[in-house]
Amino acid sequence: MLINNDTIVKDSDPKIRQKSKPVSLPLSKEDETLLRELFQYVKDSTDPELAEANNLRPAVGISAIQVGVPKQLTAVIVHEVDNEEKEITHEYMLVNPKIVSSSVQKAYLNSGEGCLSVQEEHEGHVVRSARVTVKAFDLIQNKEITIRARGYLAIVLQHELDHFKGVLFYDHINPNNPFEEIEGALVI
Numbered sequence: 501m502l503i504n505n506d507t508i509v510k511d512s513d514p515k516i517r518q519k520s521k522p523v524s525l526p527l528s529k530e531d532e533t534l535l536r537e538l539f540q541y542v543k544d545s546t547d548p549e550l551a552e553a554n555n556l557r558p559a560v561g562i563s564a565i566q567v568g569v570p571k572q573l574t575a576v577i578v579h580e581v582d583n584e585e586k587e588i589t590h591e592y593m594l595v596n597p598k599i600v601s602s603s604v605q606k607a608y609l610n611s612g613e614g615c616l617s618v619q620e621e622h623e624g625h626v627v628r629s630a631r632v633t634v635k636a637f638d639l640i641q642n643k644e645i646t647i648r649a650r651g652y653l654a655i656v657l658q659h660e661l662d663h664f665k666g667v668l669f670y671d672h673i674n675p676n677n678p679f680e681e682i683e684g685a686l687v688i
């Protein structure tokens with residue numbers, strides 16, 4: 501499948517609001533191929549030369565509905581720096597991921613969120629949980645995994661899993677007060 505900025509489903513298309521269905525395991529060849537293509541998109545999109553040559557918008561994640569397939573498949577690559585200034589890369593090819601618990605504490609990205617399916621800017625605090633626990637089958641590790649995510653990774657996972665429900669990031673922005681201060685929230 502050709503995945504680029506022209507073929508990705510935008511929010512002007514009602515399909516982006518469609519709900520995604522769980523996928524059966526073991527993965528069919530078709531589902532596995534799609535998930536690997538989604539992952540490759542994310543990987544290539546952050547390489548400036550490949551992005552330029554292939555019309556890719558940089559991304560940290562993409563879900564299957566964004567290429568028009570309503571299945572619970574998502575690929576995520578998040579780079580982080582830990583407390584000891586060490587770079588860590590979180591890479592996942594997730595099948596049927598589910599949030600099994602989320603913190604009461606909220607978090608949001610100070611600069612707001614973006615999405616491959618959204619071309620206009622939507623400014624404001626996208627308020628999410630600061631920590632989430634996600635269970636999924638991960639094709640990279642080829643097993644069921646539990647992800648205990650905090651900070652940026654937690655935000656990215658919630659953004660991607662929202663796509664399964666047809667929810668977009670700006671649905672979470674308070675229309676009456678987009679930059680509302682949230683008490684006790686972690687600002688990332």
Ligand SMILES: [Zn+2]
Nearest residue numbers: 614615616617
């Ligand atoms: Zn998105």
